[in-house]
Amino acid sequence: MLELSAVTAGYEPRRPVLRDIDLDVEQGESVGLLGPSGCGKSTLARVAALLHRPESGHVVVDGETVHDWRYRAPRELRTAFGVVFQQPRLSADPRLRLAALIAEPLRAVGRTGEIPRRVEELAATVGLGAELLARRPHEVSDGQLQRACLARALVLRPRYLVCDEMTAMLDASTTAALVAVVEDYRRESGAGLLAVGHDRTLLERWCGRTVHWSQLTGDRGGDRAQDLEPAGRTAPGTA
Amino acid sequence: MADLTWRATAAPRRSTRTWRVSTSAVVVGLVVLAVLVVPPLVNLDEQAVDLGAKLQPPSWAHPFGTDDVGRDLLLRCVYGLRVSLLVGVVAAVVATVIGTAVGAAAAAFGGWADRVVMRLVDLFSSVPHLLLGIFIVAMFRPGVWPVVISVGLTHWLSTARIVRAEVLSLRSRPYVDAAISGGASRWRVTVRHLVPGVLPQAGLAAVLMVPHAIWHESALSFLGLGLPTHQASLGTLVQSARGSLLAGDWWPTLFPGLFIIVPTLAIAGLAGAWRERLNPRRRSELML
Structure with a gap:
């Protein structure tokens, strides 16, 4: 299981992009993380994939607490994650x-x-x-x-896949093809999936559980999340 | 209308640029040909003294005239260019290799190491190049290699800065994240993804360094600190011609001087065209 608890992370000291976030992804589970652009969901995905060191909080991968990020993370731990980013060019x-x-x-x-x-x-x-x-x-x-x-x-053959807006730049048929590839892999290998995106329809159809960013932040992230669409429609477990 | 105006102004610009690039290419081609082909093919001694024909003005027998001991200046200019070009190219390669290694290492490690290395670079660049170069040549007997070392060791700073800036911008690309996630070590990311990404810029810096290095060689030799005076290089030729200039003999200074200016401008012209291809948004200007 991939567990993120009380994660606070950002790019400048004392100005965190996200605060006190808890998120779990079970082995074999697919979790969709919905949120508007700029809310910090990509940063959370980077923390989860061990690519960005959080200021505080814990990340536990299959019972093993992560102490180091990026190059310093043990290779077996880093390669347990497969990451797909939004912009293939970059x-x-x-x-x-x-x-x-x-x-x-x-x-x-x-x-x-x-x-x-x-x-x-x-x-x-x-x-x-x-x-x-x-x-x-x-x-x-x-x-x-x-x-x-x-x-x-x-x-x-990663144990977890992190897809950060993987299909945002693609047309519908390529999106469908790539989602099918991810799902086949997940079913066959039992890997966990964290799919980050802002396309509610896609994530709800794709993932077993869809979480809205505002559910993770509660009211604390209100300053950033004010102009969001209401989160009421997304409840956990709307498979 | 706007379109027409644009055409009217843009067309001559483009032809000027093409003209500059092709002229530069022809000059560089001639220089390379002269330097590589003339000495092995033409069996003449550039040190041959003929005191009966000293300080002859340009003629058919001696197109560039002769110097104060009757040596043919055309031949000495070609041999001088050979030495100066060798110094220029090797020194530019040395400077670029050092600069790329230092800049890439600073940027790839980042943080503390980066700050220390770049402050050292600042410290180094606060000392005038020529002064530092003179210190270095003064430690050796006069010759080609001390000059190469002197120019190479004093000119890697700007390349280090350019390479560091480029690597810093590449370092934040998602493909570096993808490589980390794929298990790559810091060394592997640097060698496989970052350094190859800055090689075009480093190559351009090296080519722009060649004329600069030739000027430095000439300056050091002119000051009597570079090559031994009997060995023809563009700097030593100008230096030994100083005396006769005061007597009204213009050719021993003019031709070596032109040999310094024309090839270096041609190399810089080609480098400018290359830079424009690498980054068309940045207007190319002569940077020497």
């Missing part, structure tokens, strides 16, 4: 061909022997042809690049 190194992009995590952890098999497998899963794999990011569309980014997130 989350792909422009110099790597798509095949190398997908294989990069395997290379980083020294499992180079598995590269050909895993890349072929995942390219088929996310629907990328062999011809596209030889191209560089600027030669493919956003949707194709996001497919490669999802393949990269899955290549180390």
Whole structure:
């Protein structure tokens, strides 16, 4: 289980973007986190994926309390998370061909022997042809690049997937295809999913449990959350 | 209407730029050809003294004239350019390698290490380059390599700043986050993602450094601190011609002087065009 308790995080000292947030994601569970832009949900996703050190609070991954973030986090703990970001252009190194992009995590952890098999497998899963794999990011569309980014997130078989507005830049059919890939992986591997987004319809259909940001902050985050749509419609467990 | 006005002003600009780039390319091509081909093919001794023909003005036999001991100046200019270009290129490479390593390390580690390293860079740049260069050459016997070391060790600072700024901007890209999440170490992220990302800028800085390094070599040799006086370099040629200039003999200073100015401007012109391709939004101006 992934447990975030009393997490306070931000980018400048004493000006936290989010305060005292609690959120749990069970193994095999899919949690949708809804919120308006700028509320801090991406920061929470980064904290959960060990990419941003919170100012206070605890993150516990499968019973193991996290003490270090980013490069200092133990490699086994970091690679337990697969992360997909909103903008595929910015989350792909422009110099790597798509095949190398997908294989990069395997290379980083020294499992180079598995590269050909895993890349072929995942390219088929996310629907990328062999011809596209030889191209560089600027030669493919956003949707194709996001497919490669999802393949990269899955290549180390993570125990948790964190999708931060994964489909915000994509058209409906690519969105459906990528969500199907994530769901297949989750069902087959029993991984937990934290999907962050602002598209209520999508998250409610996709995730077993949808949480609205204002439910996490209560009234404390009111200064930021005032102009939100009312959260009443989203109750826990509206699968 | 606005469109027409734009065309009227833009068209000549573009042709000026093309003209500048092609002229620079031709000059750089000629220089490289002269420097690489002439010495092995033309079997002439640039040190050959002919006291009977000293200080001859330009003629068909000696197109650039002769110096005060009758050596052919065209030949000496070509050999001088060879030495100066060698110094310029090697010193620029040394400076760029040091600058890239320091800048990338500072930015990749960040925090405390970054602050200490960049304050050292500030401290270093508060001392005039030439003064520091003179200190370094003074520690060795005169020759090509002390000059290379002197110019290389004093000119990595601006490259370090450029590389650091670029790496800092790349470091916050989500693909670095993705790499961390994929298990990459800090070293791997730096070497695999950050440094390759700044190589175009570092390469451009290196090319812009070549003319600057040539000027420094000339300045050090002119002060009598660079190469030994008998060895032809653009700096030593101008320096040894000073005396005859006062006597009204203009050619021993003019031609080496032109050999310093024209190739360096041509290299800078090509670098400017390259920079415009790298970042079209920034107007290219000559930065030397």
